[in-house]
Each structure stands twice: as structure tokens, then as C-alpha cells.
Amino acid sequence: MYPWYFTNQFRQILGYKCQMAKGSYGGRDFEIWFTSEIHLQDGPFVFKNLPGLVLYVNDIKKHYLFEFISISDNVVKTEFDTFIEGSIPTKRDEFMKLKKNFNDNTVSVIEQAGFVMDESQKSTYIKKREQSRKVNNNPLELE
């Protein structure tokens, strides 16, 4: 469990009075602004169950920032999936290990999945992957 705490800080966001809560998740410390003027205990990502809608979230390094843009309660009734068929049940820490293994050993994982690459394709792919990892080194969930 990751405890979150209320603070005594308040501010207006788009005309709504918001209060700040603080907490940690996935190796980041967050400031979460919610408004009890909108009676929906929901928000982006894992920022749920506060006593009102979450309107603004930032990690303290300001690398990730969720901003409320709009709410509409009269959109055409839309159906959405609450379960993705074929999903394999796992635990978060197991998934994070799989993801790390994939990122560290992408070519082997791809080959184990049955895809075939020749040496030249492998070398090009590895080079591109390394370049990409250099500039994509800051995931939302650090741990």
C-alpha cells in the first residue's frame, strides 16, 4: 500500500477549489490536486479514491504533469471494455521484471517469440534501440 496524505494547501484550478494531497507511487513523489466540487472519486492513472475529481498531478521533479482539460457529462453514450480479452493475469512486480528483461534483452526476447532476424538486422535494431533508450530514459514508473 502507498499511503497518501492531505495537505492544508488549496488553490483554484479552472474555477474549482482544489486541495493538494501528497504521495508516492512507482518510485516518484506526487502532488495531487483534487476538487470536492466535482463528486467523482476518480482521476488519471492511479490517482483515484480521493474525495473528488483529480484536476492536476505533478511529480515533484515536474517530469510528469497531468492537467485537467475538460469534463463533459452529455457525450453520446459510449461503450468501453473493462477487461481486455486474452490478458494474462500477473503481479505488478512480475510484470515490471518482464518489462525490464524485454528492455535489456530485446533481441533475445524477440527471437524466443519465434521471430527470425539476420545478423545485419539484429545489429541495426540494437543500434536503433540503444539510441532510443538514451533519449527515453525517464519512464512514468521508475520502479
Place this chain on the structure above:
Amino acid sequence: MSAQKDTTNILVTYKLTFQPDSTNPASSVSELFSLLIGARNSLHISNNQLKRDEYIEQLQENASIGKNLDINFSEVPRSRFSSQYVLNKIDGTLSAFCNLMTDKYFYEVDVPMVFYKSVQADTGL
């Protein structure tokens, strides 16, 4: 578990601005997300991922009726966030659905507990 659905007419839109390279503030980029709030569940998903899923669903439908697969990958929106979060408001569980290559996974997220106590550093007490 099988496919389950909910319906909503409440749509909340968020913009996520993030810095993919921790050493380079100029690398900052943005992506829009939707929070669809139904009676029993809510879904938080990247708008590009939502479009991508719809596009793939359309391709699969075309394939099932023997229509030619005219795939133009440049038209498929890209998202850096393929994970989707479903909150079950009845039992309070939060599930994360994530992809790794062609495999799909889901796990339950520990929903943080909220304490009605001020942070001392903020109150100075």
C-alpha cells in the same frame, strides 16, 4: 475472466506533459488521455491508444469478412502509453492492462490509502 463492458456519458480529458529524457527539459512532449466514467467502472486510456485499438479492431473485422487488409502504418496513431487502467467502483479494485510485444497482461494495482492527516511539513506543526 471474459470480455466485459460498461457504458458512459461522462468523459474527462487530461493532457499529460512529460519529459522522456530526464537530462533534457527540451525533450518535453504531450499526449491527451480520456477518463471514461461509467456506473460501475472507469477507464483511463491514452487517446492515441484508443484510436490505435479502434484501427486494429477495424482491420480484424475486415480480415474476418475477407476484405483486403490495406494497412498504412503511418495512419496508425502512436502512443508512448499503451497501459490502460480500469477502476471497478463496486469492489474498489484498480486493474492495469499492459502490452509487451504481442502479449497482453493485467495486474491489480494497490490503490493508495488516503489519510485524513495533514503533512507536517506543510502545516509547520
